[in-house]
Amino acid sequence: MNKRIDESRLRKILGGLMLALFLAALDQTIIAVVLPNIAHELALPEYLPWVVSAYLLAMTVATPIAGKLGDLFGRTRLLYGAIVLFICASLLCSLTRNIAELVAARTLQGIAAGAMMTCILGLIGELIAPAERGRYQAWFSGMYAIASLAGPLLGTFIGEWSWRGVFLINLPLGLVALFLAQRGLQGLANSRTTSKVDYLGCGLLILSLVSLMLLITRIGHGEPWRSAEHAAMLLTGTLGIMAFSYWQTKAREPLIPPTLLRIPTLRAGLILMLFSNFLSLGLAVLIPLQAQSSNATLLLIALASGVPVGAYSGGRLSSHLKRYKPLILAGCAALPLTLSGIAWTVGSQLPLLTFLFLTGIALGLQFPTVLVAIQNAAPHTQLGVATACCGLVRGLGGALGRHC
Structure with a gap:
């Protein structure tokens, strides 16, 4: 694939990629609010948590394999296949007759979502110059946060009609994402390596x-x-x-080359990404449990809205400064202060909202800049694997934060 393309062509590509990423992130949270409806219709409520967990588990497991396959066969081909699989799996979810079928269909959805996210972030690293990656990765980090926040709200609205509608909405949006991605990426050479699986x-x-x-x-x-x-x-x-x-x-031909993990920047970035996602998902679960139910949504909005602000600011600053390390360090330094503020202001709404928002900004400063640091440190032929490792540790950190 051409490593650099003009700005107008890039904007056409980004529309489809951002919509595909939005769908993958949206289906992590949109299902949560309609679980009672599913339990009422399909019974066996003790298995309901697996409707959520199967998606997240499959998405985490699929990312490192998708990264390697993208390097081998080309990220554009894999992205098209992943979007088609996601659409088909969403249709299967809407047609399920029992919990077992729904969990199986959600697993397929998760596999497709993991491949989509890995391909999308890898394409950004491939198409955009290193100095500009922070700015564009910030857009995608912001989109990810917005989708996670919009999930419960959109699920509540659609769930009033039918819980199956939260899956059916993926069909038209997925087709639009596929059309936009194909139109934008059409004619670009499909970068690939000549190694074996x-x-x-x-x-x-x-x-x-x-x-x-x-x-x-x-x-x-x-x-x-x-x-x-x-x-x-x-x-x-x-x-x-x-x-x-x-x-x-x-x-x-190792799936994750040991030489890749010997790169200090990559090792440090993966550890930081694991911790950041552990913290963000842990707070998203813990804070509402400690608050009154009427305030839970407001607290989550405060935390989630800070992430795109930090991501966008960090991305713009990294592009302007041509450096990302100061922004990563600023986010790391701010977290102990904002977390201490949260600990001391639980029960006082306005200060708590302020510190949650600032925590979101501190986390947002790290998400795109750490990813850019990892992509810039990795050899170009292993860009997909490095990006997939980010998805892997992000999923592990999120799982630990959600369940610990």
């Missing part, structure tokens, strides 16, 4: 991640952590990670 590595990674994510999810749903089943999951996940790590040092 590490099938054994894929299998080991899926086995270990599914085991660990299932363990986190089950414990987060209130199941007792001391059980033989959970011990087996922990053992399987741990041994799977060890086997995967060993195999990556021996494989001719």
